[in-house]
Amino acid sequence: MLAPHKFIAFARPPDPVDQHQTSTFRRSRHNPEPLNSSSLMVHYCKACGKPATKLCSACTSKTWYCSSECQRSDWTFHIFDCNPRRPIDSSDYLALAVAQDRFPDDPQTKEDYGFNRALSAENQIVLLELFKGLILHRKVSSRRIHAWRVNGTLADGIKGTFEILPVHARGAYYGWFLQNQWVLDRSLSRPAHPLDAMIKRAWAYSGGSPALSTRPYIMSSIGAWPHTKRSIFLFCGAILSHGRPNPMEENWVTLGFCACHNEESELPLAAIYSEITERCTFEELYTAYDTSSLIALFDAKGLKTLHQQIPYLEDVLAGSPRHNKSVWNLKQVITAKDCRPDVPPLSIDYGFVNCRSPLDTELLKEVYREFFGLPDANPIKLHETAMRGQIFEYVGGLVKIKKKERKTLQRLMRNPYPLNDS
Ligand SMILES: [Zn+2]
Ligand SMILES: [Zn+2]
Known part of the structure; x- marks a missing residue:
């Protein structure tokens, strides 16, 4: 099993918490009387929100923490407001993107870490998962990732990190990485495959202009969408290509495939979605999904008897996409x-x-x-x-x-x- 989801652990802690503040904190614990008027002010920890007595001493941003653990856990974010002892580089933006679970938007970071080469949205999503695995689960610091990249050993570093794990624990994204090393390794050329048919189908269904249906354009367009919209877009691509979500994916839960007893019983549900894409627009489908009202949409589009044959589907979809049991x-x-x-x-x-x-x-x-x-x-x-x-x-x-x-x-x-x- 992978390690628990935590913030990034840093090998070297960031700039130390102000010592003076720390000792004030110690004294005040023994003496409940405030030591000076400024300690009457209550400050809150930027990381956990609890009352805080320690101030980041490296900058003037007046950022308070309750403990050095919290300071360390917030460093991924605070480095951008602080005076770090080294220049901020693309690995810091990568760590930020990972912590926020979104694609990096810093151009250098996109270039350095393959997001520019991983043109399709699916590739970018898996690439982000790969870095999430590396940073959040395997606890590889952004410093180390930076060093690998600078030394030209990023791909080897990633392999070394995952290959010590048993095969089943490496994550699907690692399998993807092995097949798509060209994304990170510039010495390998990109396989010449046609525009991804799945994405193009979803693009056409969502009303995207056929003239603009190039991978980079679609990718950049949907990259700006809310998460739930991007997610249903990719789902539609799969359904329109006679596919369905993998149990690994969030969609497998939020679109109700988790209600099916086994893989075979997922087929009638996939058929309902295939039918609904013929009976309503992408916007209708997305809106229904985003407002937890897919069942009402199925009913309105004449699919009531079909969806009622899938036990518990209604329960799942009533909570999707944000409040599933x-x-x-x-x-x-x-x-x-x-x-x-x-x-x-x-x-x-x-x-x-x-x-x-x-x-x-x-x-x-x-x-x-x-x-x-x-x-x-x-x-x-x-x-x-x-x-x-x-x-x-x-x-x-x-x-x-x-x-x-x-x-x-x-x-x-x-x-x-x-x-x-x-
Ligand atoms: Zn805290
Ligand atoms: Zn600071």
């Missing part, structure tokens, strides 16, 4: 190979925060996998019992649990629910 992410985690279970609220609701080792995580996943494998598995019921803090009782009543694993599972399946009313 975490049980659907649970299903994604046990279905897709490289999905991480350590992301809240899933990790909290379904006990992955209680896992102390990869073995714990595997055991928990295995039991949930058995649950979802039951022919009459009811995810909504599972979710309701989770919200009452009774996962073990419920799942244990449906799935055979080994005696020696009972205790561990009882501990793992604990969650903070039900919450007090106060």
Whole structure:
């Protein structure tokens, strides 16, 4: 399993927190009386929002932190307002893009890290995932990435980082990288393939001008769209090309494929989407998706009997694209190979925060996998019992649990629910 999602850990901490402020902080803890009028002012930590007593001493931006951990975690952002001891370079913009989960917009960064060469939107999305994997999961610092690039060893550095992992833990983006090294390695030439048919189909469907349907143009246009719009655009491209989302993808959850019992039962849902692209415009589809009203759109377009044959679809789509029940992410985690279970609220609701080792995580996943494998598995019921803090009782009543694993599972399946009313 990949490491938990955290901010970037820096090998060398940024400029130190002001020592004077630190000692004032220490004294004031013993003496509740304010030491001077300025300490009457309450400051808040830029990273976590808690009251803060430490000021970044390297700049005049008056940026406060509660701890050096918070200062370090915010450095990806604060470096741009601070006086770092070295020039800001493209790797800093890359780290910022990764932290904000969006494509870099600094031209040099796009050039240095392959976004200019990875012309298609899908390639750019996977490229960003690759850097997210490198920086967030594998904890490679932007300094090191910078050094690799300057030394011409970026591709080798990436390989060295991922190849020490077991194959299944390397992430789908690593497989993509191996096939598309030309994106980062200028000595390799780009394979001469035609404009991506999928993107072009989505572009035509979304009303884009055929005269402007070049990859770079489409890519730059959709790059400026809101995330949900870009996401449904790519989804339409897949559907119009007789494809459907991979369980790895966010769309697999938000467009309801997670409600299907198995891969085969995803086909009728793909057929509904294929039908809807013939019966409504891209804007209608996007608006319905973005406002959690796809079911109403299906009904209005005469697809009611079809969608009603897919149990739980209505529940998923009522929450899409932003408020899906975490049980659907649970299903994604046990279905897709490289999905991480350590992301809240899933990790909290379904006990992955209680896992102390990869073995714990595997055991928990295995039991949930058995649950979802039951022919009459009811995810909504599972979710309701989770919200009452009774996962073990419920799942244990449906799935055979080994005696020696009972205790561990009882501990793992604990969650903070039900919450007090106060
Ligand atoms: Zn803080
Ligand atoms: Zn500063």
